[in-house]
Amino acid sequence: MASRGWGLVPKTILPTIVISVVIASAVGIVLFLDEKASVIAKSRKTAIAIAQQTLAERQVYAANVVSPLLRDFGGPDQGFATGNNTIHWVTSKMHNPKDKGSLPLPAALVHLVSASVNSRGAKSHTIDLISLDAVNPEKNPLKTGGSQTEILAMQFLQSEKNPLAYREAASGEGNDARYVLWYPDVASDACVSCHNSLGGGHKNDWVKGDVMGSIKVTLPMGTDLEDAKGSAFRIVLLVLGAFAIVALLQTLLQWLFVSRPLIRNLNTLERAAERISQGEIDQPIKIDSNDEVGRLGQSFERMRTSLVTLLDEVEKKI
Numbered sequence: 001m002a003s004r005g006w007g008l009v010p011k012t013i014l015p016t017i018v019i020s021v022v023i024a025s026a027v028g029i030v031l032f033l034d035e036k037a038s039v040i041a042k043s044r045k046t047a048i049a050i051a052q053q054t055l056a057e058r059q060v061y062a063a064n065v066v067s068p069l070l071r072d073f074g075g076p077d078q079g080f081a082t083g084n085n086t087i088h089w090v091t092s093k094m095h096n097p098k099d100k101g102s103l104p105l106p107a108a109l110v111h112l113v114s115a116s117v118n119s120r121g122a123k124s125h126t127i128d129l130i131s132l133d134a135v136n137p138e139k140n141p142l143k144t145g146g147s148q149t150e151i152l153a154m155q156f157l158q159s160e161k162n163p164l165a166y167r168e169a170a171s172g173e174g175n176d177a178r179y180v181l182w183y184p185d186v187a188s189d190a191c192v193s194c195h196n197s198l199g200g201g202h203k204n205d206w207v208k209g210d211v212m213g214s215i216k217v218t219l220p221m222g223t224d225l226e227d228a229k230g231s232a233f234r235i236v237l238l239v240l241g242a243f244a245i246v247a248l249l250q251t252l253l254q255w256l257f258v259s260r261p262l263i264r265n266l267n268t269l270e271r272a273a274e275r276i277s278q279g280e281i282d283q284p285i286k287i288d289s290n291d292e293v294g295r296l297g298q299s300f301e302r303m304r305t306s307l308v309t310l311l312d313e314v315e316k317k318i
Helices: 002-073 106-118 148-160 189-196 222-277 292-317
Strands: 080-082 085-090 102-104 126-130 167-171 178-186 211-220
Touching (some): 002 106, 002 126, 002 167, 002 211, 002 222, 106 126, 148 178, 148 211, 222 292
Parallel strands (some): 085 102
Antiparallel strands (some): 080 085
């Protein structure tokens, strides 16, 4: 009979188990989202640094190489003579380091640098100088089938004209997770004079401060996100382990101080009710408890004594 009382234990422990699982899962989700936000923030900081350094290198090249040569020897459309040789500006597609007398344009320099960086493979970051008004169609997302996210980011940067503005996106899952940053490419005096002279149907009304395009920086996030998932999972296991210990201690203490006395008293009441149903009403009902079960036992005892008194009166009348 006592074994039936074990049903009380799982009924009282089950809510603790359910709450433990829910809390641990919630903690894991919150931690993962926090870790993911931290990974994105770290990626953003790195990508902005890469974009700023790339643009700074081009600016130094334009200011210290391109501008003096243009000023002293002629424009990019005609080349210039120096000594017995003629030097011409070339785009990244035309640039061949073996050719004599050619120098890459500032934008071409960035394209050449990005090609070198991008050749390292998917495990490294990549950079690209792109524009919705690019002379080179391969650098124009509108002509290369760029994503709507990228086109909208470029349009936003060009409309904002803010040198510190940026757009970002995270895509992919697992090892394919990527962070992408579009950072504004702001026109300088050298950029304006060069691009406005290119012609050929290209935009030729640039002014200083215009956002001509964007440095697009792509960083892999797969490893960092997997680490974040692993960290969150370990925390979940620790929380579940802590709750398991609490639940075990609760079960033990509850069995010693609540369930066992309760089961014993309920069994006593069950046996007493069985005796009374068979007409055995002479044995007192004793419950050693002052709680609700004890008061229930007292009610049983009053019922038993009332039955004894009633039966005695009936016997006297007979």
